[in-house]
Amino acid sequence: MIAKRNVAMARPPEPAGLLDNLVGYRLRRASARMMSHFLMTMEPLGLRPVLFAMLETIRAQPGIIQQALGTQLGIQRANLVPLINELTSRDLIERRADPSDRRALRLFLTGEGGRLLEEAELLVLRHEEDMLEQLSPAERRTLLALLDKIKAD
Amino acid sequence: MIAKRNVAMARPPEPAGLLDNLVGYRLRRASARMMSHFLMTMEPLGLRPVLFAMLETIRAQPGIIQQALGTQLGIQRANLVPLINELTSRDLIERRADPSDRRALRLFLTGEGGRLLEEAELLVLRHEEDMLEQLSPAERRTLLALLDKIKAD
DNA sequence: TATTGTTATACTCTATAACTATA
DNA sequence: TATAGTTATAGAGTATAACAATA
Numbered sequence: 001m002i003a004k005r006n007v008a009m010a011r012p013p014e015p016a017g018l019l020d021n022l023v024g025y026r027l028r029r030a031s032a033r034m035m036s037h038f039l040m041t042m043e044p045l046g047l048r049p050v051l052f053a054m055l056e057t058i059r060a061q062p063g064i065i066q067q068a069l070g071t072q073l074g075i076q077r078a079n080l081v082p083l084i085n086e087l088t089s090r091d092l093i094e095r096r097a098d099p100s101d102r103r104a105l106r107l108f109l110t111g112e113g114g115r116l117l118e119e120a121e122l123l124v125l126r127h128e129e130d131m132l133e134q135l136s137p138a139e140r141r142t143l144l145a146l147l148d149k150i151k152a153d
Numbered sequence: 154m155i156a157k158r159n160v161a162m163a164r165p166p167e168p169a170g171l172l173d174n175l176v177g178y179r180l181r182r183a184s185a186r187m188m189s190h191f192l193m194t195m196e197p198l199g200l201r202p203v204l205f206a207m208l209e210t211i212r213a214q215p216g217i218i219q220q221a222l223g224t225q226l227g228i229q230r231a232n233l234v235p236l237i238n239e240l241t242s243r244d245l246i247e248r249r250a251d252p253s254d255r256r257a258l259r260l261f262l263t264g265e266g267g268r269l270l271e272e273a274e275l276l277v278l279r280h281e282e283d284m285l286e287q288l289s290p291a292e293r294r295t296l297l298a299l300l301d302k303i304k305a306d
Numbered sequence: 307t308a309t310t311g312t313t314a315t316a317c318t319c320t321a322t323a324a325c326t327a328t329a
Numbered sequence: 330t331a332t333a334g335t336t337a338t339a340g341a342g343t344a345t346a347a348c349a350a351t352a
Contacts, residue, residue, distance in 0.1 A: 017213040024187040030300040031184040034177040060170040103333040134302040143299040147183040149287040256310040
């Protein structure tokens, strides 16, 4: 393609000045790249990032109630419902009534949920390895540590 | 609140195991924190992150066409249209026909767009300062450099 | 034929308010 | 009164397909 110079203020295609020095913007773009690649990687398993995060959290804390799951993942109770339904109807998790608090539903992985999650974990590790191959182990630790220093609000 | 121990596999509320060691997940959470704080900061100006990014890019490259704007910001042409309309109807930018390519529309900030963007930049810098106060200048540079090492796809 | 801008559409994510059943 | 789960709804982001005008 040939550069056009017929407009008064046209400049070389510089990325955009201030924008490119903003941590928030660069963070958002980097995160979008990761998400997009995650989606491609997980497509065969039909797991989006949220669903994977939910399964991981339920596996780490079997019997967790929806409210706690939502709090930990930053998802509101109301928005969690259709996601829980999605995992339930795919037989990846199950809800069991809590005998001591009949408002609460405890969440557990099913056998199939556990199996799928194991497959997913392999894919996720491969995905991270693929996206982060330019970063040494030390750099990855540094990146995580620096991310943690961003204000929690 | 008192911990309940009446469910077989209940564990201490650990964040979630593998999940918390995934760069993609931590990146996504950090980015969400920044976005949320950005939204609060910019609320008085009515600028969302996308709109701010568009204004910045148009200011840096006056006369940019929609297609290029979309490519640079990672927004598809079709999705850009309502955003351009929003900025146009608020008199922050204007479209001018390109005499040499009558398919293309060149984008420019209006006077008011320029003024609003200047205000916005001050707020954004304050916002970044607020969110990143725990990071030294060197750490911020390191963070940006590490983000750049994440694969571009 | 390919490209620019556009319309239409659909899905996901996010946010809020209000309901129910329990506590 | 407060909490857990739910329903309904609306806004915003993102993706694809198809069209008109122009190259």
